Amino acid sequence: MKGKKILIVGGSTGIGLALAKRVSEDGGEVLIASRSAFDKQASIRSQPYLESCTCYSVDITVESEIKNLLEKIGKIDHLIFTVKSPLIVSPFLELDLKEVRHAFDTKFWGQYSFAKLAHEYINDGGSIVFSSGTLGKRPYNGYSTLSTISGAVESLGKALAIELAPIRVNTVSPGFKTLKELEEKIPLGLGSDSQISNSYLFLMNDSYITGTTIVSDGGAMLV
Template identity: 45%
Template sequence: MNNTLQNKRILIVGGSSGIGLAVAKQACKAGGKLIIASRNAAEKYEDLITAVGHGIEAHSFDVASEKQTAAALKKIGEIDHLVITSRPQITPALFVETDIKQAKEAFETKFWGQYQLIQKAHSHIRQNGSIVMTTGIAGEKIFKNFSTMTIINSATETFCRLLAMELAPIRVNVVSPGFVSPKPLEVEQYAEQFPAGRLASPDEVADAYIYLMKNSYTTGRSVVIDGGAMLI
């Protein structure tokens, strides 16, 4: 049973900020050997050492680029766990007002980016390893102005279950965060309605990724960290 991250090589794509950086910090404390990737991770290397710790690797590549992804994975080599926390930039808007070009770019990064990344990276993952993707409660609870992310997150949930079957014994799971700080004041006020009464911290969400990497009997599942948002 694999229940430790000690000396495990963990690639976190989108790991230079936000939830990904919180996962990197916790995984490093658990003894993992961190490989942090994002579009500008290499340029942030000194800052990442300060935030996460010495002994990390940093690689810059665009997850939407097959060529850059393949080149980076060749340099990285074998890994034990792959965590994907990259997220697109998209302006919230009603469906009829959504910029289609921006929506397509969001799909390229969030869905097709992780699709091609996993297709290339799965052969680099050692036995008893895992993949953890990131969705969001917009895939399960309907919010106005978030049609693009609702569709992407829903597709990713289904993709997870498919991969858990096809890539076994590699375990594949997703974390579905709710509203995570920092957020605008109106979102903070909205979160006061939740049973938890507040936004989540990145560290609270990161706990779920650590659990999914360590627990060797969980696959094909979505772990929701939403403070009870879906109950209202």
């Protein structure tokens, strides 16, 4: 990561913030963008290794805001998405379509639109890493929205790996971090932000991987 410029979209909390620390510790220049990143910049910069990171506010559902952000920051080496979808847990037949569309606008269309606008800003040898979720591979009752979004994101990553080459495009599928009822069933237990961030770092560093989804779930899909 030394000397590289990395934009982490959704990096003000959780996995994104943990990844920002790792990248900065390894010598990378960290840019964090989210709806709340600019307002939280004092708190973010108080974190280890993030004293000099740059924070931007952006709503990834608004194309003009994405364009303005990219014009401000210029060329980058890696574009990383750690955005989260609004949590929708409801039987399929009872879903509110407005809530479903909002979730798609954020988690799927947000990543889609950002990647489409940002590809020309990515330096040679750079990459894009999307975020999906293990529900895309193993659905649970009530989680059809998140399952569908995750599957769509992974398909997008594979398609763009072909269309945007030599820019590398990959996806990380994080497992469960907070569902305590699953903790004892998962071979390695619930994941931490720091543990899951390793997969994003690996995909940035490996120059011969593209079109791949790394599942970081502690073995949850085995049980």
